[in-house]
Amino acid sequence: MSIEQTVNANVKPQTFSDGSPMLASTWSDAPGFWGWLTTIDHKRIGKRYIATAFVFFVLGGLLALAMRTQLIKPENGLMGPDRYNQLFSMHGTSMMFLFAVPIMEAVAVYIVPLMVGTRNIAFPRLNAFSYWVYLFGGVMIWIAFAMNVGPEAGWFSYVPLASSDFSPGKRTDFWAQMITFTEVSALAIAVELVATILKTRAPGMTLARMPLFVWSMLVTSFMVIFAMPAVMLSSSFLIADRLVGTHFYNAAEGGDALLWQHLFWFFGHPEVYIIFLPALGMVSSIVETFSRRPIFARTAMTLALIATGFFAFGLWVHHMFATGLPALGNSFYTAASMVIAIPSGVQIFAWIATIGSGRPYFATPLLFVFGFFAIFVLGGLTGVMLASVPLDLQVHDTYFVVAHFHYVLIGGAVFPLFGAFYYWFPKFTGRMLDETLGKWNFWLFFVGFNVTFFPMHYLGLIGMPRRVYTYPTGLGWDIWNLIATLGGYVIGVSVLIFIVNVVRSLRNGALAGDNPWHAPSLEWATSSPPPSYNFAAIPCVESAVPLWSSREELPALSGVREDRREILLTRATDAEPQITWGMPAPSIWPLVSSFAVTLLFIWSIFDSWGVIWGTLPLAVALTGWFWPRKDDRGLKSEKE
Amino acid sequence: MMSRRIDIVGDVSHLKDYGFGPTALGWWGGLGFMLIEGMAFVLAIGTYLYLMPFEQHWPPAGPPPDLRYGTAFTIVMLLSLIPNQFAIRAAQKQDLRGVRITLLIMIAIGIVLLVLRGFEYTTLNERWDTNAYGSILWAIVFIHTIHLATDVYDTCPLALLTFTRDVDGRKFSDVEDNASYWYFVAGSWLVLYGLIYWMPRIVS
Numbered sequence: 028m029s030i031e032q033t034v035n036a037n038v039k040p041q042t043f044s045d046g047s048p049m050l051a052s053t054w055s056d057a058p059g060f061w062g063w064l065t066t067i068d069h070k071r072i073g074k075r076y077i078a079t080a081f082v083f084f085v086l087g088g089l090l091a092l093a094m095r096t097q098l099i100k101p102e103n104g105l106m107g108p109d110r111y112n113q114l115f116s117m118h119g120t121s122m123m124f125l126f127a128v129p130i131m132e133a134v135a136v137y138i139v140p141l142m143v144g145t146r147n148i149a150f151p152r153l154n155a156f157s158y159w160v161y162l163f164g165g166v167m168i169w170i171a172f173a174m175n176v177g178p179e180a181g182w183f184s185y186v187p188l189a190s191s192d193f194s195p196g197k198r199t200d201f202w203a204q205m206i207t208f209t210e211v212s213a214l215a216i217a218v219e220l221v222a223t224i225l226k227t228r229a230p231g232m233t234l235a236r237m238p239l240f241v242w243s244m245l246v247t248s249f250m251v252i253f254a255m256p257a258v259m260l261s262s263s264f265l266i267a268d269r270l271v272g273t274h275f276y277n278a279a280e281g282g283d284a285l286l287w288q289h290l291f292w293f294f295g296h297p298e299v300y301i302i303f304l305p306a307l308g309m310v311s312s313i314v315e316t317f318s319r320r321p322i323f324a325r326t327a328m329t330l331a332l333i334a335t336g337f338f339a340f341g342l343w344v345h346h347m348f349a350t351g352l353p354a355l356g357n358s359f360y361t362a363a364s365m366v367i368a369i370p371s372g373v374q375i376f377a378w379i380a381t382i383g384s385g386r387p388y389f390a391t392p393l394l395f396v397f398g399f400f401a402i403f404v405l406g407g408l409t410g411v412m413l414a415s416v417p418l419d420l421q422v423h424d425t426y427f428v429v430a431h432f433h434y435v436l437i438g439g440a441v442f443p444l445f446g447a448f449y450y451w452f453p454k455f456t457g458r459m460l461d462e463t464l465g466k467w468n469f470w471l472f473f474v475g476f477n478v479t480f481f482p483m484h485y486l487g488l489i490g491m492p493r494r495v496y497t498y499p500t501g502l503g504w505d506i507w508n509l510i511a512t513l514g515g516y517v518i519g520v521s522v523l524i525f526i527v528n529v530v531r532s533l534r535n536g537a538l539a540g541d542n543p544w545h546a547p548s549l550e551w552a553t554s555s556p557p558p559s560y561n562f563a564a565i566p567c568v569e570s571a572v573p574l575w576s577s578r579e580e581l582p583a584l585s586g587v588r589e590d591r592r593e594i595l596l597t598r599a600t601d602a603e604p605q606i607t608w609g610m611p612a613p614s615i616w617p618l619v620s621s622f623a624v625t626l627l628f629i630w631s632i633f634d635s636w637g638v639i640w641g642t643l644p645l646a647v648a649l650t651g652w653f654w655p656r657k658d659d660r661g662l663k664s665e666k667e
Numbered sequence: 668m669m670s671r672r673i674d675i676v677g678d679v680s681h682l683k684d685y686g687f688g689p690t691a692l693g694w695w696g697g698l699g700f701m702l703i704e705g706m707a708f709v710l711a712i713g714t715y716l717y718l719m720p721f722e723q724h725w726p727p728a729g730p731p732p733d734l735r736y737g738t739a740f741t742i743v744m745l746l747s748l749i750p751n752q753f754a755i756r757a758a759q760k761q762d763l764r765g766v767r768i769t770l771l772i773m774i775a776i777g778i779v780l781l782v783l784r785g786f787e788y789t790t791l792n793e794r795w796d797t798n799a800y801g802s803i804l805w806a807i808v809f810i811h812t813i814h815l816a817t818d819v820y821d822t823c824p825l826a827l828l829t830f831t832r833d834v835d836g837r838k839f840s841d842v843e844d845n846a847s848y849w850y851f852v853a854g855s856w857l858v859l860y861g862l863i864y865w866m867p868r869i870v871s
Contacts, residue, residue: 034677041675149692218699226692252699256707260714264806272796275714275803281721282799286714293710541671552671564673580672586680595679596692604679606686609837650824661685661836 033604034230034584042580046563050589054146054559056613065613067151068559072158073137074455079162080130086169087121088522090114095479095515098508101500111496112179113198117172119182120202123298124209125165127440128251131305132216134447135244137455139220141550141557142238144229144566146594147610149222150215152617152652157215159621164208167629171201178202181494183295184265186276186287191269200269200632206262207628210255217251220244225599229549230584231568232602238548238571239315239322242329243308246336247301253340254297261290271635285350292343300339302436304332306443307374310396313446314378316546317393318385321572324377331370331377338367348416349423357416364414368407375400390544391465395446398473399438406434409484424494427487433480445472445525452532453539457555460536464528471521478514482507547572552581565595568602591658609659616652623648685836687759687843697844701851704814708855711810712862715803724871726793726800731867733790740783741860744853747776751849758842763834766842770826773849777819784812807859814852821845 056062056071066072094114097105106114140148148154171177179198180189189199224245228237237245264275265287274280276287315322322328344352344360378396387393409431413419422428445468452460486507491498498504542551552574553562564583570576584604587593592610597603623645630637688694719725750772757765788808795805825845828838 033682034679035681036677038675038678042672044672150696153696214703218696218703221699222692222695226695252702253706256703257710260707260710264714264802267795267802267806273802273806274796274799275806277799278721280798281718281727282802283718283721286717289717290710290714562673564675565679566673567676574671578674580674582676583673584677584679585675586678586682593684595682596686596690599689604682605690606682607679607684608692609684646820653821654824655828655832655838659837661683661838661840663684663836 035586038585041585043563046558046560047589050560050563051558053589053592056559062613064618065615067147067155067611067613067617069136069140069148069151069154070455070557070559070561072151072154073133076133076136076158076161077130077455079158079165080126080133083121083125083165084130085522085526087118087126088519090118090121092515092519094118095512097496098498099512100509101498101502101505103497106496108496109179112494113172113175113177115494116178116181116184116202117168120168120178120205121165122436123182123302124205125161125168127302127436128213128298129161129209130444131247131302131440132213132220134309134444134451135220135240135247135305136216138451138550139241139244140223140227141454141553141561142241142548143224143227143232144549144552144562144568145223145227146561146565147592148219149227150219152611152614153215154219155614156617156621156652157212157219159618160208160215160624161212163621163625164205164212164628167208167625168201168205171198176201178205183291184262184287185291186265186268186284189265189287190276197632200266203262203266203269204628204632206258208625210259211624213251214255217248217255220248221252224248226596227594228597228602229566229568230595230597230602230604232597234600235326236568236571238308239311239325239328239332240305240308240548243304243311243332246332247304250297250301250304250336250339254294254301256294257290258294258298261287261294264290266632270632285347288347288350289343292346293340296343296346297339299432299436300335302440304335306399306440306447307332307335309443309447309450310378310399311374312546312548313392313396313443313450314381315572316450316544317388317390317396318381319388319545320381320385321547321575322377323380323384324373325571327373328377331373334370335367338363338370342367345414345419348419361414361416365411368411371407375404390449391460391462391469392446392450394466394469395442395449398469399442399446402434402438402442402473402476406431406436406438410435422487424492425487426483426491426493429493430480430483430487433476433483437476437480442472445469448525450544451550452529453543454550454555454557456533456536457539458532458536459539459543460528460532464524464531468521468524468528471517471524475514475517475519475521478517479511480514482511482514486511542574547575549573609661612656612658614652616648620645620648620652683836685840687840691840691844693840693844694847697848701848705851705855707810708807708859711803711807712858715807715862715866718799718803719870722798722800725867727798728793730792731871732787732792732804732864734864736783736787736790737860737864740780740787741856743776743780743783744856747773747780748850748853750776751846751853754846755843758839758846761836761839763829766834766839767826767829770822770829770842773846774819774822774826777815777822780815781819784808784815804863807863811852811856811859814855818845818849818852 056066097103176198180194187193224241267273268275274282276282276284311322341363345364449460449465491504539555541554565587567582587595587607593607594610596605596608598605627641627645630641750769754769757769793801795801
């Protein structure tokens with residue numbers, strides 16, 4: 028069926044640029060603080076998500092600087108082992124659970140509905156709820172840390188170290204509940220994004236024409252759906268072992284410590300790709316725009332994303348090579364770990380081909396992409412090295428591994444993310460970031476990063492273990508630690524420059540206009556920042572690069588109601604219009620529900636009956652949330 | 668600043684504003700949560716199987732769970748699929764009377780199931796804090812109970828609405844989604860029942 032069959036083409040031609048006053052009033056939030064609390068606008072939620080995740084990034088970074096300062100010289104007495112344990116545990120926890128995954132999802136919450144040409148994210152109240160739960164989980168763990176009850180067993184909290192025998196008190200319980208908070212919020216967003224991407228795409232945006240960033244978020248969301256239940260289950264088992272006397276991980280009563288590692292890494296390895304795939308999508312968006320040509324080998328790029336998503340679930344055991352698994356298992360996971368380099372390589376070559384055959388324009392976003400190429404490829408190479416069991420056994424738990432994963436995570440995700448900030452900041456705010464400061468930001472980050480982490484390869488090879496709070500002099504480690512610490516400060520300066528750049532631009536940055544980069548995707552077809560209703564009419568798409576078509580105007584459809592919040596639903600595969608759909612209005616219930624969830628989770632840390640009694644306020648809040656209102660009715664449902 | 672100009676090329680005002688199955692947005696939300704929870708069940712089953720080789724006997728001490736209540740629960744669960752299917756049909760036909768009747772029947776069955784589940788806990792024949800077998804056994808039944816209780820609970824306001832409010836196409840679509848979720852609750856239980864009741868009897 029073609030689009031002509033579901034769309035009535037006999038319309039009076041109209042051309043306009045702004046949405047009607049009715050559309051604006053339908054989609055606007057209540058004014059003031061109440062509107063701030065009750066909003067379910069994906070753009071407002073997306074912005075606060077990004078800002079919150081960035082705050083956790085800065086906090087996690089400050090912890091890293093504190094650790095580097097402790098290690099600047101041998102036998103340093105700045106802090107003791109207990110404090111240091113909490114610092115590296117909080118650093119990893121903040122960066123992985125409170126920054127990396129949330130910020131990728133946050134950018135998607137803002138960008139994806141605009142990129143697919145709809146008016147809000149699917150399940151917008153769930154989206155608001157997800158943000159509040161994430162915020163309260165993050166604040167809880169940081170308050171616990173400030174009160175000296177921060178996690179202490181590392182970001183992957185291995186048992187038996189994390190069991191109540193070796194981690195008494197509430198420290199690990201707070202960690203386990205922080206997992207529950209962040210995973211609930213991440214899973215909620217994953218479901219929203221899948222539904223948004225598969226059901227609300229602009230007519231004509233077939234799967235083949237979908238922007239690669241949207242593809243990357245679709246694959247990522249499915250990965251979240253299949254990976255995150257593992258960590259929720261494993262951390263629930265952990266907290267049950269600690270609080271109600273179960274024996275999942277207790278070898279004396281038939282449990283097994285390696286069960287934790289299997290469940291954790293079944294989540295933990297895909298997690299790395301959950302962070303990395305959105306970054307690949309960002310790189311594709313930036314490379315396409317700044318090369319001023321459609322991306323090279325689009326189909327291969329899409330297949331590479333999907334392949335990476337599948338392979339990512341077959342690698343988790345390579346984190347467990349040192350646990351004495353059967354040789355056949357080791358060989359399988361070695362092979363799988365090497366195979367996953369292939370789809371990443373395909374993408375790198377396709378980007379280079381795009382840039383090489385385009386007319387590249389070297390603004391800050393593209394600089395960060397070049398930084399990503401250099402650093403990520405190095406991290407990928409040490410990854411292939413670590414996939415080999417003999418080498419892995421030698422450098423397991425040393426600074427070589429620390430160097431490797433910072434190369435892949437910062438190189439593979441944070442560099443593209445900064446590029447994406449510079450790229451989409453004009454859309455978020457209507458103002459440009461400063462290019463000069465942007466270049467300082469990039470070069471200091473690039474140089475600082477390599478000065479910090481490159482020496483760690485060598486430190487690991489000469490035997491420095493990770494997670495030691497100090498080291499004796501005379502081992503040949505001193506100078507490299509000093510250099511690494513100085514590099515860390517340079518990264519700190521670079522991030523400070525970024526913050527200055529953002530603050531200055533918010534006040535008096537150059538006005539951006541709709542599409543300052545002449546980019547091809549739909550988010551640039553509306554004003555910057557976009558109005559509450561995103562698009563004055565539902566856009567139609569005729570190619571993978573809709574704004575680069577020869578048409579002056581954006582083709583669009585009428586007939587989606589403006590007197591209530593309504594969107595157009597299209598078929599998952601070919602984006603053929605199917606029905607219109609009333610969307611919910613702003614509501615306080617998501618916030619109230621997140622309070623109830625917070626009560627339940629924190630209560631259960633102190634009293635296992637909290638799990639039971641805490642459901643009562645939650646049930647009340649959810650009932651309020653789902654109580655039908657006139658907004659989301661089917662108005663055309665007289666029986667036929 | 669002027670936004671990009673828009674050119675209206677077609678109209679969709681003739682389209683319906685509700686739908687069933689994958690046409691509707693709600694169906695996709697339900698699917699997403701079934702995938703998440705299904706994955707949690709798969710991993711819990713994996714944990715159960717993973718722990719078996721660590722013991723000489725399975726269950727390590729004491730008998731497996733009594734068949735009586737667990738099997739009664741399973742039979743009622745299977746029978747509930749009949750009115751559940753009628754609920755789906757009534758919803759799709761927008762038959763208000765049919766929806767009201769089947770929802771009330773489903774609530775009644777849900778309450779019976781919750782009572783049976785309560786008895787089932789008393790005949791699991793192992794405490795959660797005795798050994799790892801007991802822990803995973805209780806975890807599996809507990810996780811399933813959460814799903815059961817959630818669906819029974821949310822059927823109640825849904826049924827109430829069909830008596831107190833105008834029931835439009837979207838509400839009928841909600842009834843369909845709610846009933847689809849019941850298939851998931853029942854289907855996942857069949858697998859779990861086979862595992863926790865019959866696996867110990869097969870391997871012993």
